[in-house]
Amino acid sequence: MINIHQNGNCMECDKKCSAFKRLQLEELNYINQYRFHITYKKGEIIFKQNTPASNVISVSRGIAKCTMEDKNNKNLILNIVKGPALIAGPGIFVDNKYHYTLTALTDVYACIIDVLAFKKLIRENTDFADQYLSDLSLQSINHYNRTFCLTHKQMHGRVADALIHFSQHIFNANQFEIPLSRQELGEYTGLTKESVSRILTKFRDDELINLEGNNIEILNKEKIITISENG
Amino acid sequence: MINIHQNGNCMECDKKCSAFKRLQLEELNYINQYRFHITYKKGEIIFKQNTPASNVISVSRGIAKCTMEDKNNKNLILNIVKGPALIAGPGIFVDNKYHYTLTALTDVYACIIDVLAFKKLIRENTDFADQYLSDLSLQSINHYNRTFCLTHKQMHGRVADALIHFSQHIFNANQFEIPLSRQELGEYTGLTKESVSRILTKFRDDELINLEGNNIEILNKEKIITISENG
DNA sequence: CGACTGCTTGATGTTGCTCAACGTGCGTGG
DNA sequence: CCACGCACGTTGAGCAACATCAAGCAGTCG
Numbered sequence: 062m063i064n065i066h067q068n069g070n071c072m073e074c075d076k077k078c079s080a081f082k083r084l085q086l087e088e089l090n091y092i093n094q095y096r097f098h099i100t101y102k103k104g105e106i107i108f109k110q111n112t113p114a115s116n117v118i119s120v121s122r123g124i125a126k127c128t129m130e131d132k133n134n135k136n137l138i139l140n141i142v143k144g145p146a147l148i149a150g151p152g153i154f155v156d157n158k159y160h161y162t163l164t165a166l167t168d169v170y171a172c173i174i175d176v177l178a179f180k181k182l183i184r185e186n187t188d189f190a191d192q193y194l195s196d197l198s199l200q201s202i203n204h205y206n207r208t209f210c211l212t213h214k215q216m217h218g219r220v221a222d223a224l225i226h227f228s229q230h231i232f233n234a235n236q237f238e239i240p241l242s243r244q245e246l247g248e249y250t251g252l253t254k255e256s257v258s259r260i261l262t263k264f265r266d267d268e269l270i271n272l273e274g275n276n277i278e279i280l281n282k283e284k285i286i287t288i289s290e291n292g
Numbered sequence: 293m294i295n296i297h298q299n300g301n302c303m304e305c306d307k308k309c310s311a312f313k314r315l316q317l318e319e320l321n322y323i324n325q326y327r328f329h330i331t332y333k334k335g336e337i338i339f340k341q342n343t344p345a346s347n348v349i350s351v352s353r354g355i356a357k358c359t360m361e362d363k364n365n366k367n368l369i370l371n372i373v374k375g376p377a378l379i380a381g382p383g384i385f386v387d388n389k390y391h392y393t394l395t396a397l398t399d400v401y402a403c404i405i406d407v408l409a410f411k412k413l414i415r416e417n418t419d420f421a422d423q424y425l426s427d428l429s430l431q432s433i434n435h436y437n438r439t440f441c442l443t444h445k446q447m448h449g450r451v452a453d454a455l456i457h458f459s460q461h462i463f464n465a466n467q468f469e470i471p472l473s474r475q476e477l478g479e480y481t482g483l484t485k486e487s488v489s490r491i492l493t494k495f496r497d498d499e500l501i502n503l504e505g506n507n508i509e510i511l512n513k514e515k516i517i518t519i520s521e522n523g
Numbered sequence: 524c525g526a527c528t529g530c531t532t533g534a535t536g537t538t539g540c541t542c543a544a545c546g547t548g549c550g551t552g553g
Numbered sequence: 554c555c556a557c558g559c560a561c562g563t564t565g566a567g568c569a570a571c572a573t574c575a576a577g578c579a580g581t582c583g
Binding site for chain 4: 473474475485486489490493505
C-alpha cells in the first residue's frame with residue numbers, strides 16, 4: 062500500500078461521503094494514512110477504463126463524468142457525479158479493473174484511497190460495509206432507470222430527463238451552467254450532438270427554457286416533466 | 293420473521309448459489325429456519341416490481357427473467373438469470389422494494405429467504421458479505437455493458453448479442469430452445485417483435501442459424517460474433 | 524489574420540417502428 | 554367433432570424518428 066499523507070486529515074474532513082461518516086475515529090486515523098489528496102483540473106482524466114483499479118476515489122468537491130468507451134470511439138456517459146461522492150467502481154470486487162473512465166467536468170477535489178485499505182475497512186466495520194452496499198445498490202437502481210429511459214424514451218424525453226437530472230440532482234436550482242458540451246450531452250442521452258442542439262432550441266422556442274450557450278434556466282418545469290414522462 | 297421449514301435443508305443442498313457456499317455449518321443451520329422452498333411453473337410471477345421486498349430468492353434450478361415495466365405497458369427485460377443464482381434485488385439495502393418483476397421462464401425451483409435473516413448473515417460473516425458484494429458488482433458490470441449494447445448497437449448486433457448470451461451463458465450449447473417469445477425477445481433487445489422476427493429469418497436465410505420456432509442452432513458463431521461486435 | 528473548435532441549421536438518407544393482413548396452432552364451447 | 558376465438562409469428566408497405574452530411578457562423582488562440 063502507498064502511504065502518503067497530505068493537507069489536513071480525515072478526522073476533520075467535512076466533505077466525507079456517506080460511507081466514511083460511519084467510521085470510528087481510529088478507523089479514520091487508519092484510512093488517513095492510505096490516502097492522498099489531489100486536485101484535478103476541468104477536463105483531466107482521474108482514472109481510465111480497463112486500467113488496474115488500485116484506488117477508490119472520494120470526490121469531495123466538483124463534478125465528474127463516468128464514461129464507457131469502445132474501440133469505435135463510441136462513448137456512453139453512464140453517470141454524472143457530484144461531490145461528496147464515493148467512486149468505488151464495481152471492478153474492485155470482481156476483476157480489479159476500472160470499467161469506465163472518470164473525467165473531471167469542473168475542477169475536482171478528491172482523495173485517492175488505497176483499495177486494500179478500503180477493503181480492510183469493509184471487512185472490519187459492518188456499518189461502513191452496510192453504507193457501501195447501500196450506495197452500490199442505489200447506483201444500480203438509478204442505472205436500471207436510466208437504461209429504461211435510454212431504450213424506451215425518444216429524443217425529447219431523454220433531453221428532458223437530462224435537464225431534470227442537472228436541475229434536481231446536481232445543482233438544486235432552476236438555473237445552471239451545464240458542464241457538458243453538446244457532444245457530451247449526446248453521449249449522456251444516447252443522441253447525436255445535432256439532435257441535442259435541435260431539441261434544446263426547440264425547448265427554447267417553446268419557452269420551456271432560457272438558453273444561452275451552456276447556461277440554462279428552466280422556465281416551465283411541469284412541462285419538462287410531462288415531456289420526460291411521456292417519453 | 294417467518295419460520296417455515298420444508299423438504300431438505302441448507303446444509304445438504306447442492307444447489308447453493310456462490311454466496312451461500314461461504315457460510316459455516318451453524319449459519320446454514322440458522323438460515324435454514326428462515327427459508328422455504330417453492331416450485332414455480334413456467335410463466336408464474338415470483339415477485340412483482342414495487343412490492344415490498346421481504347425476501348431474497350435463491351434460484352436453485354430454472355430460468356427466470358427480470359423485467360421493468362412502466363405505466364404505459366412498455367417493458368424492458370433487464371436480465372435473464374439461470375439457477376443457481378441469488379436474486380437479492382438492489383432494493384433491500386435502499387428502500388425495501390423490488391425494482392423489477394421476476395418471472396419464471398421455465399419451471400423454477402427456488403428458496404424464499406427472509407430478508408432480515410439474510411441481512412443478519414451479511415453483517416456477521418464477512419466472507420458471505422464479500423461474495424455478495426462481488427455478485428452485486430458483477431451484475432453492475434454486466435448491466436453497464438448491456439446498456440452500452442442497447443444504446444450503441446443496431447438491431448442485428450443486439451439480436452446477435454442475445455443469441456450469444458443464450459448460447460454461452462444460459463445453455464452452454466450451440467443448439468437450444470429460447471425460453472422467450474418474439475415479443476419478449478424484443479423486450480430484451482429493445483426492439484419490436486416484428487424486427488426480431490425479421491432479423492431471425494434474415495440470419496436463417498444467411499445460414500448463420502437454424503431456426504424452427506423457438507429452437508435455434510447457431511451454425512456460424514464467428515459471423516454472429518462479428519455482427520455483435522460491429523453493432 | 525488564418526486555423527481551429529464548437530454550435531447551429533438545413534437537406535437528405537437510413538433505421539426501425541407502426542399498422543395491417545394473413546397463417547398457424549390450440550383451447551373452448553356448442 | 555367442428556367452429557370459433559385467441560395468441561403468436563411472419564411478411565409487406567408506409568412512415569416517423571433520428572442520424573448523417575454539409576455549410577455557415579461565432580469565438581478563440583497562436
